Amino acid sequence: DAGVIQSPRHEVTEMGQEVTLRCKPISGHDYLFWYRQTMMRGLELLIYFNNNVPIDDSGMPEDRFSAKMPNASFSTLKIQPSEPRDSAVYFCASNPGGGNEQYFGPGTRLTVT
Amino acid sequence: DQQVKQNSPSLSVQEGRISILNCDYTNSMFDYFLWYKKYPAEGPTFLISISSIKDKNEDGRFTVFLNKSAKHLSLHIVPSQPGDSAVYFCAAGGSQGNLIFGKGTKLSVKP
Numbered sequence: 001d002a003g004v005i006q007s008p009r010h011e012v013t014e015m016g017q018e019v020t021l022r023c024k025p026i027s028g029h030d031y032l033f034w035y036r037q038t039m040m041r042g043l044e045l046l047i048y049f050n051n052n053v054p055i056d057d058s059g060m061p062e063d064r065f066s067a068k069m070p071n072a073s074f075s076t077l078k079i080q081p082s083e084p085r086d087s088a089v090y091f092c093a094s095n096p097g098g099g100n101e102q103y104f105g106p107g108t109r110l111t112v113t
Numbered sequence: 114d115q116q117v118k119q120n121s122p123s124l125s126v127q128e129g130r131i132s133i134l135n136c137d138y139t140n141s142m143f144d145y146f147l148w149y150k151k152y153p154a155e156g157p158t159f160l161i162s163i164s165s166i167k168d169k170n171e172d173g174r175f176t177v178f179l180n181k182s183a184k185h186l187s188l189h190i191v192p193s194q195p196g197d198s199a200v201y202f203c204a205a206g207g208s209q210g211n212l213i214f215g216k217g218t219k220l221s222v223k224p
Contacts, residue, residue: 033211042216043157044214045213055210097210104157
């Protein structure tokens, strides 16, 4: 298996632009998680899905952030409009359910200037 | 307020010696605890876990100890190797299925 796939790996954009991050979980995994990593706050959970349904989005910082999972093999995290404080590494992870280990993608490094 | 805390941002150890990474938590409802290892420009990778009903789990050079009364867990690496140099994250989970991560400890193992 290729593991969790994220794209793009790096994204540089200007303040005010829309940013879309993409994730393909491991096939057969029922759970998908979006995390953000910053120096100040560490690795924080933004939202997670179970069988394509959002379960907990309490970690989404504000309305500028939205996430979708239209099918079992694809999810997006969108920021509109983006701000410099959104600069961070965004990770996607998946889990087969029934266990506790999560498998992480390589991350997307987002820089908003 | 942080539910999972790693109070040491960094740790330096000599090759061959023991590395001890510590983690404290506040929520007594956590069912299991995990350690992840992260290299630069990569995602975190699972290392070892422990259920709340156990106090020790061992996998090769890695051992995790859980002290529920103190709400404290630790990861021991013996012997430490230069390839172990990475950031180590402690994480805790419950029945919800999500994980709460600490901020990480950067381990440097010097040859």
